[in-house]
Structure formats: C-alpha cells, structure tokens
Amino acid sequence: MTYLVGYGPRNDDRSAIELAAQFARAHPAPVVAVAVVPRGWGTPAAAGTDREYEEWAASEGQSTAELARADFARHPGLVGDAIWTPGRSVPATLLEQADERDASMIVVGSAAEADPGRVRLTSKTDRLVHSSTLPVAIAPRGYRTTSSVTRVTVGFRDDDASWSLLTRVAELVREVGARLRVVTFIVTPAAPVTNSVTHAQTQVIELWSMQATAALREAEEYLRSLDLGVDLEFHVAAGVDWPAAVAAAGWEDGDVLVVGSSSTHRLAQVFLGSSASKILRSSPVPVVIVPGARAD
Structure with missing residues (x-):
C-alpha cells in the first residue's frame, strides 16, 4: 500500500504532500x-534539439524531486520518497505509477487559481479524476495541518452510488x-426580496428535508448494524446556495x-455530477473522490 502524490515540476504549493502526510498519520x-516531466519525441531530424530538451526536462525533474524531499523532511517519521519520470500525459503517467506501486490513493493539490483554503481541479487533475479506478x-x-484524519464526512444522496x-x-x-x-446537503433557494416564500415552495423544502432525514435514519440503522x-454522526446541512x-x-x-x-458506467469510473462538483468547489477541507463500481 502506498500514497502516491502528483507533484508538479517546480511546485510552489506543498499541500498535496501535506495531505498525504495526514493520511499516513x-x-x-x-x-x-511523482513529478512527471515532458518526454522528448526522439525524432532523428531533431536529435540535437530533442537531446537538449530531454536534458532540460531531466534537470526540472531532479529539481522537483529535491523540493519534494525537502517537504518530506518537514514531517519527521514519515516514510517518503520522491522520483521524477518522463511522460506525455501527466494523468496517464500517474496512473501507471500508481499501478506499479500498488497505490491505494492518489493525492494532488488544487489549481494555482484556487482561492486559499479552497479546492479547485486543474485540467490535468480533472482528467485524472475521470479516469482513475483509485480514490x-x-x-x-x-x-497545512498537523492533525491526523479525525473525522470523515460522506456526502450522502440516498442513491445506489451513495449506498x-x-x-x-x-x-x-x-x-x-x-x-x-x-451529511445530506440541501439547497433551499432564498425568496426574492420583493416576494415572500410561497406555500408551495415551503412544502417542497419541507418534503426535501423529510426525505433527507428519513434516508439518514436508514443509513444510521445500516451503519450501526x-x-x-467508531463514533457516528448524521446531519442535514441546508443553505440558500451550495x-x-x-x-x-x-x-x-x-x-x-x-x-x-454519480455514474457506474463502464466507460467512466468517476463522473462528477453537478451537485458533487459544487460541493467540491465549496469545501474548506480536503476532498476525496471515490470512483463508483464499474459496470460489466
């Protein structure tokens, strides 16, 4: 079992290693x-140029691995190593490395454009998420944290995938x-400023809440069986937006x-529905995306 971290060349955010260390605790x-650097094309006509490119890529990989090892040094007792490898596709190369190393999870950071403390996928991690058979x-x-994983919150929709x-x-x-x-998350849109909540809207919101509460009771019975x-908690979290x-x-x-x-289609291990995507972008804590069981 291994936690595999996707560590970008010259990464300026060590949050992925920070999270992996938390799981390891x-x-x-x-x-x-694992730092994935660009692979040269190896064409005879561009042999000299390609060689220089490969040397540059190797230098970037070595520098990145050294940065990752420095990050590991901040976590005494953590068993960690850093490598670099060439690849034309970062997601595909990470998946290959995960398979070779019998990884149980792939850990990545958020996009540089993400607000501090928020989760945001890059185009590469989005492709990784949608093709990975691992969490x-x-x-x-x-x-940043010095804590272990002390509480795991599951977003529960009361569908087959959620169970x-x-x-x-x-x-x-x-x-x-x-x-x-x-936790079941419910969005209850606020009424317009010029109008009050109608009786029909109130009934719908109450029905959603009742259904969510009933589903959580079933989940509680199942988990207690x-x-x-471990300690168990059940909660309906409602707000005017995600x-x-x-x-x-x-x-x-x-x-x-x-x-x-939100899908078990055999061609897509993970399909993030609109609600899961919005929950992910709103989360102030690390998010683990778990692929559904593959259909035959």
Missing part, C-alpha cells in the same frame, strides 16, 4: 511523490479509527470530505 504507509484526494490550496460509497467509507473509517459523519466501533449548505455542516481541523461517483 491516520493509516501508516509509504508516500511517494483521488485533493488538497485545498495552501493546505455503495457508504459501505466503502465505513471500511476505511474502521481502519483509521476516525469518526464517521454522514456493522458495529464499526457554499452556504456546505458551510452549514460545520468543519474542524482533521476533517476530510468524501464524495462519490
């Missing part, structure tokens, strides 16, 4: 940082000894949010 395993953990921009996710996360939580919280030996709903759940250091696939 909760469930000890080696951490390997992909995404650290908020500038993420499958609940079972997988329950097994993980039992291993790390964290608390498990199951597993006798996990950021407000996510914030309403309440967050603390040591929290990790888990969202799952």
Whole structure:
C-alpha cells in the first residue's frame, strides 16, 4: 500500500504532500511523490534539439524531486520518497505509477487559481479524476495541518452510488479509527426580496428535508448494524446556495470530505455530477473522490 502524490515540476504549493502526510498519520504507509516531466519525441531530424530538451526536462525533474524531499523532511517519521519520470500525459503517467506501486490513493493539490483554503481541479487533475479506478484526494490550496484524519464526512444522496460509497467509507473509517459523519446537503433557494416564500415552495423544502432525514435514519440503522466501533454522526446541512449548505455542516481541523461517483458506467469510473462538483468547489477541507463500481 502506498500514497502516491502528483507533484508538479517546480511546485510552489506543498499541500498535496501535506495531505498525504495526514493520511499516513491516520493509516501508516509509504508516500511517494511523482513529478512527471515532458518526454522528448526522439525524432532523428531533431536529435540535437530533442537531446537538449530531454536534458532540460531531466534537470526540472531532479529539481522537483529535491523540493519534494525537502517537504518530506518537514514531517519527521514519515516514510517518503520522491522520483521524477518522463511522460506525455501527466494523468496517464500517474496512473501507471500508481499501478506499479500498488497505490491505494492518489493525492494532488488544487489549481494555482484556487482561492486559499479552497479546492479547485486543474485540467490535468480533472482528467485524472475521470479516469482513475483509485480514490483521488485533493488538497485545498495552501493546505497545512498537523492533525491526523479525525473525522470523515460522506456526502450522502440516498442513491445506489451513495449506498455503495457508504459501505466503502465505513471500511476505511474502521481502519483509521476516525469518526464517521454522514451529511445530506440541501439547497433551499432564498425568496426574492420583493416576494415572500410561497406555500408551495415551503412544502417542497419541507418534503426535501423529510426525505433527507428519513434516508439518514436508514443509513444510521445500516451503519450501526456493522458495529464499526467508531463514533457516528448524521446531519442535514441546508443553505440558500451550495457554499452556504456546505458551510452549514460545520468543519474542524482533521476533517476530510468524501464524495462519490454519480455514474457506474463502464466507460467512466468517476463522473462528477453537478451537485458533487459544487460541493467540491465549496469545501474548506480536503476532498476525496471515490470512483463508483464499474459496470460489466
């Protein structure tokens, strides 16, 4: 078992290694940082130029690996290593490395454009998420913590994918000894300034809340039947928009949010539905995206 970190060349944000170290504190395993540098084309007509390009890429890879090792040094006791490897596709190369190293999770950072403390996918991590058969953990921009993983929150929609996710996360939580919280997020649009909430709107909101509460009761019965030996929490978090709903759940250091696939189609291991994408962008804590079971 290994935590594999996608570490960009000359990375200016060590949040991915920070998050991997947090997972390793909760469930000890080696951490390997992988820097993927551009691969030369190897065409005879451009042999000299291509050689210079490969030398430049190798220098970038070595420098990046040294930066990653310096990041590891900030975490005494962490078993970590850093390598660099050429590749024409960063997502594909990371997946190859994960397979070779029997990785249990791929850990990446957020885009440089992300607001501090927020999660945002890059185009490369978006492709990685949608092609990975492993969970992909995404650290908020500038993420720092000295905590272990103390509470895992599952975004629960009461569909087949959510129930499958609940079972997988329950097994993980039992291993790390964290608390498990199951949350259903509900968006309840605010009424226009010039108008009050209609009776029909109120009824719809109340119905959503009742359905969510009933589903959480079923989830609670199921999880308690597993006798996990961990603390369980269940919560409906509502707000006028997704950021407000996510914030309403309440967050603390040591929290990790888990969202799952909204599709089990065999051609897409992970398909982030609109709600999962909005929850991800609103999360103030690391997010783990778990692929759904592949259909035959």
